[in-house]
Amino acid sequence: MPLITYRTALNQAFAEELSRDESVFLMGEEVAQYNGAYKVTEGLWERFGSKRIIDTPISEAAFLGLGVGAAMMGLRPVIELMFWSFAYVGFDQIINNAGCIRYMSGGLINIPMVIRGPANGGTSVGATHSHTPENLLASTPGLKVVAPATPYDAKGLMIASIRDQDTVCFMENTLLYGNIGEVPEGSYSIPLGVADIKREGTDVSFIAHGRAVLTALEAAEMLQEEYGISAEVVDLRSIRPLDEEAIFTSIAKTHRVVLIDENKPFCGVSAQIASMIAEQAFDELDAPILRVTALDAPAIYSMPLEKLQLPTAERIIQKTLTLF
Amino acid sequence: MTRIMTPTTTDLDQAARAPINEAWSEEAKIHALREMLRIRRFEQQALKFYNQGKMGGFLHLYIGQESVAVGAASLMNGHDEIITAYRDHGHALAVGMSMEECMAELFGKATGCSKGKGGSMHFFAPDKHYWGGHGIVAGQVPLGLGLAFALKYRAIPGCALCFLGDGAINQGVFAESLNLAALCELPIVFLIENNGYSMGTSLERSSSMATCLAERAAGFNMDWDVVDGSHLYALRAKLHDAMEKARSASRPSLLEMTTYRYYGHSIADANHKKYRTPEEIEAYKKNHDPISSWQEQLMQEGILSQALLESLDEAAKLEAAGSVDFAEASPWPEPSTLFRDVYAEVDQGSEAGRLGRHFFSDLNAA
Ligand SMILES: Cc1ncc(C[n+]2csc(CCOP(=O)(O)OP(=O)(O)O)c2C)c(N)n1
Numbered sequence A: 001m002p003l004i005t006y007r008t009a010l011n012q013a014f015a016e017e018l019s020r021d022e023s024v025f026l027m028g029e030e031v032a033q034y035n036g037a038y039k040v041t042e043g044l045w046e047r048f049g050s051k052r053i054i055d056t057p058i059s060e061a062a063f064l065g066l067g068v069g070a071a072m073m074g075l076r077p078v079i080e081l082m083f084w085s086f087a088y089v090g091f092d093q094i095i096n097n098a099g100c101i102r103y104m105s106g107g108l109i110n111i112p113m114v115i116r117g118p119a120n121g122g123t124s125v126g127a128t129h130s131h132t133p134e135n136l137l138a139s140t141p142g143l144k145v146v147a148p149a150t151p152y153d154a155k156g157l158m159i160a161s162i163r164d165q166d167t168v169c170f171m172e173n174t175l176l177y178g179n180i181g182e183v184p185e186g187s188y189s190i191p192l193g194v195a196d197i198k199r200e201g202t203d204v205s206f207i208a209h210g211r212a213v214l215t216a217l218e219a220a221e222m223l224q225e226e227y228g229i230s231a232e233v234v235d236l237r238s239i240r241p242l243d244e245e246a247i248f249t250s251i252a253k254t255h256r257v258v259l260i261d262e263n264k265p266f267c268g269v270s271a272q273i274a275s276m277i278a279e280q281a282f283d284e285l286d287a288p289i290l291r292v293t294a295l296d297a298p299a300i301y302s303m304p305l306e307k308l309q310l311p312t313a314e315r316i317i318q319k320t321l322t323l324f
Numbered sequence B: 001m002t003r004i005m006t007p008t009t010t011d012l013d014q015a016a017r018a019p020i021n022e023a024w025s026e027e028a029k030i031h032a033l034r035e036m037l038r039i040r041r042f043e044q045q046a047l048k049f050y051n052q053g054k055m056g057g058f059l060h061l062y063i064g065q066e067s068v069a070v071g072a073a074s075l076m077n078g079h080d081e082i083i084t085a086y087r088d089h090g091h092a093l094a095v096g097m098s099m100e101e102c103m104a105e106l107f108g109k110a111t112g113c114s115k116g117k118g119g120s121m122h123f124f125a126p127d128k129h130y131w132g133g134h135g136i137v138a139g140q141v142p143l144g145l146g147l148a149f150a151l152k153y154r155a156i157p158g159c160a161l162c163f164l165g166d167g168a169i170n171q172g173v174f175a176e177s178l179n180l181a182a183l184c185e186l187p188i189v190f191l192i193e194n195n196g197y198s199m200g201t202s203l204e205r206s207s208s209m210a211t212c213l214a215e216r217a218a219g220f221n222m223d224w225d226v227v228d229g230s231h232l233y234a235l236r237a238k239l240h241d242a243m244e245k246a247r248s249a250s251r252p253s254l255l256e257m258t259t260y261r262y263y264g265h266s267i268a269d270a271n272h273k274k275y276r277t278p279e280e281i282e283a284y285k286k287n288h289d290p291i292s293s294w295q296e297q298l299m300q301e302g303i304l305s306q307a308l309l310e311s312l313d314e315a316a317k318l319e320a321a322g323s324v325d326f327a328e329a330s331p332w333p334e335p336s337t338l339f340r341d342v343y344a345e346v347d348q349g350s351e352a353g354r355l356g357r358h359f360f361s362d363l364n365a366a
C-alpha cells in the first residue's frame, strides 16, 4: 500500500468525492489559489476549477451559513475552517442552523455538510488559536463529530463524512498533517460510529481520539517495556456517533481504564465517556476510571509549558501505574 | 495588483502645513523617526531568532507599515486608548512598551509582557492604554467600541483608536460595530491598515467595493476618508481631525490607511512572492518606504543630518540586540504559573476565589 501523509490522504478523499459527485464543492479561506493554509487542498483548484473550489473572504459566519443553505438545497458543501478556533465567530451557523434545522423542520430538511479543519493545541499559537471544540460540537444533538488519528482513517472517514446525510464536524490536526501511513489508492469509506483497536492489550484500556491516540500508543509501548503492563488502545475515531460497544468490550477484557483527551477536563469528551462507563460497566472495573486531559487553563504560548499542558506519555504512565 | 496611493507633492505640502504638523516640534519629528527605526530593527532581530527556532507559533512582521502605528501614537493625548490585531509589535513599541518585554514574550519567557502566556499575537499594556494584540480576525473591533463607550461614559476627553486589516473588514462584526459606533455616537476612529492583502488574497479578491473600503462607512452615516499611510504628515493631518471629532463631538469615523507589508503574511508564508510580484514589493520599498521618505523629509527640512540618522539607527540596533540578550537570559515561566492569571479572584485569594472548585486538573495529580 502506498505510504502517504495525513494531508495527502485527505486531499485524495476530496478528489475522489469531487470526481464522483457533482454536488460536492469545497469552500474556505485560501483553499483554492493558495492551495490551503496547510496545503490540504493542494492542486484541487487547478484540477476542479473555481466553480468547485472556492476562496472566501474572512467571513466565517457567512460561508458557514452559505454551506448550511446550500446543503438544504441538496449540495454537499465541504467547508474549510483554517482553524477550528475560527468557528467561534460562526458558531450560530453551526449550532443553531446546521445543528437544529432538521429537528425544527420535523425532518423535512437535511444538512449534508462537512465542516473541517485543524483543532489542536501544541503549536505555540496561543489560547485563541488552540481550541479543541469537539466536546462543544458533540454536545449538540444533530451534529456529528469525527477525529481521525491516522492517514488511513482520515481518508476513509472523510469520504464517509462527505456522503453522510448529516452535518459532520471533522477535526483534523496541524501536528498530524505531515504524519505518514499506509493508505489504499482509490475510494474506500470508514463508517462513522466504529472505533478501532489500535493496539491489543490485556491489563488496561486507553480510550482516546485524534492525536491523543498516538500519545496513548507511545505510553503503551513504554509501559510494556518498562513495567510489563499490557495496554489496549481504543481509537474512537468518531465521537458522535460513539462506538460504546468497543469501549465496553475492551473494559470487559482489561478491567481498568484510562481516558486520554486533549480536551480540557471540564465536560471534555472523556467526561462523557467516564460517566457512561460508571453507569454501564461499573461491575467490570477493578479500579477507578482515570483521565489524562489537557491541563485546565487556556492554552499557554510558552513552548516548554505548552508541552506539559497537553497529555504526554509520561503523564499517562504515571496515572496508569496508580491503577496497579 | 494593489492600489497604492501616490500623493502629489501638493498634497504633502498641504498636509505638512496642517496645524497639527506645523505645531509638531523638531524633537518630536526626530522621535517619530527613532520609533520607526526601533520597530524595524526590533522585528529584524525577531525574524533572525524566529528562524533559529527560538520562538513558537507565528511571527507577523509589521515592517513596511511602521508609519501608521508611529503616526497614530504621536497623536495620542494620554487619554486615548488603542487596540489592534495580531500584527501588533509596531503598535506596542510605538506606545512605549520596551523592546525587552516584547522580545522576551516572543521567546516565551517569564519576563515577557504577558509572562510568556500570549506570544507574538497577544501583547498588552493597559498602563500605556494599549489593549492588545488580538489573534482572531476582527475580534478586537467591538472591543474598540467598548473602550470608546467607557471613555464617553466616564466623560474622559479621549478617543479609541481601533486598528484592523483590510481583510478584517469582511467579518460581520465589523459592520455591526460601525453601526453601533454611529448609532451610539461613540468616540472612536477605526483605522483600516490596508496593506493590499489578507494572507494570500489580494484586496480585489476579498472585498467588493465601488472605489475604496472606507466608503462602507457611508451607509452608516459615518465620516470616512482614505489616507496615505506611508507618510507621517499626510496620516497625522487626517487622523488628528478624526480624533478631534471623536474627542470633542463623539463622532466616530473610519479611515483607510494605504500601506504595505514587506514580508509574507507571517514568516510561515513562503508563497508571498507568488501571489504578488517581486516588482510590486520593490516598487513600494523604493517609492513609499515610510522610514526613507521620512528621513528625506527631515533632511529637506534641515532637522536631520546623516550623522544623527546613523546614530539613531545604531542605537536602535543595539537596543534590539540587547533585547535578545535579555530574552535569552530570562527564565522560562514556572509550571505552577500555568494556573495563574486565569481568574482574578483566585489570584487575589479573595473569598470569591476560595469558594468552590475553579480548576479541574492540577500539575502534580495531572
Ligand atoms: C476569525 C479568523 N479567521 C481567520 C483567521 C486567520 N487569519 C489570520 S490573519 C488573516 C488575514 C488577515 O488579513 P488583514 O485583515 O488584511 O490583516 P493583515 O494580515 O494584512 O495585517 C487570516 C485569514 C483568524 N486569525 N481569525
Ligand SMILES: [Mg+2]
Binding pocket: B165, B166, B167, B193, B194, B195, B196, B197, B198, B199
Ligand atoms: Mg491586509
